[in-house]
Amino acid sequence: MQKTKRLLAIEKIVEAEKISSQEALLKKLKGKGIKCTQATLSRNLRQLGISRVPDGSGNYRYAFAGKKVVASEIRPVMNIVSVIREIVEAKGLMVIKTIPGNANATAYFIDTAGRYEIAGTIAGDDTILIIPRNGITLAQVHSCLEIILPGLHSLIKGEDTDKAKKGRNSLNKSIIKQK
Amino acid sequence: MQKTKRLLAIEKIVEAEKISSQEALLKKLKGKGIKCTQATLSRNLRQLGISRVPDGSGNYRYAFAGKKVVASEIRPVMNIVSVIREIVEAKGLMVIKTIPGNANATAYFIDTAGRYEIAGTIAGDDTILIIPRNGITLAQVHSCLEIILPGLHSLIKGEDTDKAKKGRNSLNKSIIKQK
DNA sequence: AAAATAAATGAATATATATGCAAAAAACAA
DNA sequence: TTGTTTTTTGCATATATATTCATTTATTTT
Known part of the structure; x- marks a missing residue:
């Protein structure tokens, strides 16, 4: 299943790197041979509970909302x-x-x-x-x-x-x- | 100063209610006699570390990033x-x-x-x-x-x-x- | 106090994200 | 299989958010 693979890849990338926009994430994914549109990404991120949060130094990065930190x-x-x-x-x-x-x-x-x-x-x-x-x-x-x-x-x-x-x-x- | 007061109000509102957009927050603030524009709000939220996160039921709400939703x-x-x-x-x-x-x-x-x-x-x-x-x-x-x-x-x-x-x-x- | 510097703000706008809808793909049923 | 329903997706676009720039307001310096 393509979706599952993508969700896992998204998780991994978001944990490992500082991604600041969905477009950026899109490119990372493409680099791994996974491609989709920003629309799909938006949906997937919501499903995973990942969102764009202030990173404390004036920028933004994608991260899990809450639970991982806990x-x-x-x-x-x-x-x-x-x-x-x-x-x-x-x-x-x-x-x-x-x-x-x-x-x-x-x-x-x-x-x-x-x-x-x-x-x-x-x-x-x-x-x-x-x-x-x-x-x-x-x-x-x-x-x-x-x-x-x-x-x-x-x-x-x-x-x-x-x-x-x-x-x-x-x-x-x-x-x-x-x- | 107006800003400090606003920051405190934002914190309080975000903790107490399910706010799903900056526009919505803007109205809540206006209801408390505090007014500013969406631009300012965006800046303030970043400063407070508050962001828009998936709420688990298909919608979004503003919340402190990383803080556990107990x-x-x-x-x-x-x-x-x-x-x-x-x-x-x-x-x-x-x-x-x-x-x-x-x-x-x-x-x-x-x-x-x-x-x-x-x-x-x-x-x-x-x-x-x-x-x-x-x-x-x-x-x-x-x-x-x-x-x-x-x-x-x-x-x-x-x-x-x-x-x-x-x-x-x-x-x-x-x-x-x-x- | 006036001048100089820094911080905060709004208006307009650029960027970024979410979503309605139709089509394609996948899962199910007959 | 073939037809039927559900799920996933892309496209186009609506919605939402961030930022530039000019201006105002506060703070500091002299």
Whole structure:
């Protein structure tokens, strides 16, 4: 899907560079082989919650309104990565196991990062379900998590990649309990 | 000096009300006996770090850039719909975000409505996952939720905010008929 | 106090952004 | 498949915002 790709690219560019107009962003996108018109960009930015804000030095730049900033404030965590035990992928979803009692805090951290790729998370005591947005692959979720929680990949590396593939069938046992 | 007074007034108005354009703000100011032109307002807003940001429901409002729009506390629920923040559809599932601590109560409410369309729900602290029965589309779940929780559809954020703006007049088409 | 300098403002306008509408593309249904 | 509906998009344009320039108002200097 072209739109999803564009939304992700917009997010990335806006986070990385100081963009001061939609026209400028348009060019950056074109540089990455993504093209659309200013009209579409305007719509996409609204959808992403990105807007043109004063940058404090008399100019303007595009930035996420609010939530991204908040995430960094909520950082009193020692090292979240260290409580993660295992990652399993299945049915287009991702399941993260933590040491007992840490699922909520971890999920909250992921939530507040406000990544577009992630539609939402649900946490029990030691398990988190990550639901990717439509059009987002698990690989994309992976790299997005790596951004939020640097070192995640390496920590899990040993068993995870293979295990994730193997373990597909064991997915449901943990979290999906019906009321 | 006139300027200081105006800056303070602007701050106050922007925090208290949903202002969607400088022209609108201009009128509010005039109502308070403060008058200036849009040009001056533009300069003042930049100075204050206030900008026009997407409000999450397809419109725009002026707000301090980066400042968190604090959601209300966990409140005893009179109206369940009021604790719902956002609805996102993904992977054939539906994710409902509530204000913290309210997911369980809301999920319970949905469960006990006993709709056929919904196979089950899982709730964390502020997120609910709704699992539709096999063969049920998200549109059908939507319609069904709208019945359980009237007024819900206006909160739908999902893939496109334009949708929320226009409203779904086709909502009821897809409702499963029960006897 | 007058002269000099800086800051603030409005009018007009340039720039930038949002949106109505028709067409194209994509998703769905039959 | 083919027809039907929904979603996405570009174009043209309306709307909204920023800025230039000339003028006024405040502040500082002598």
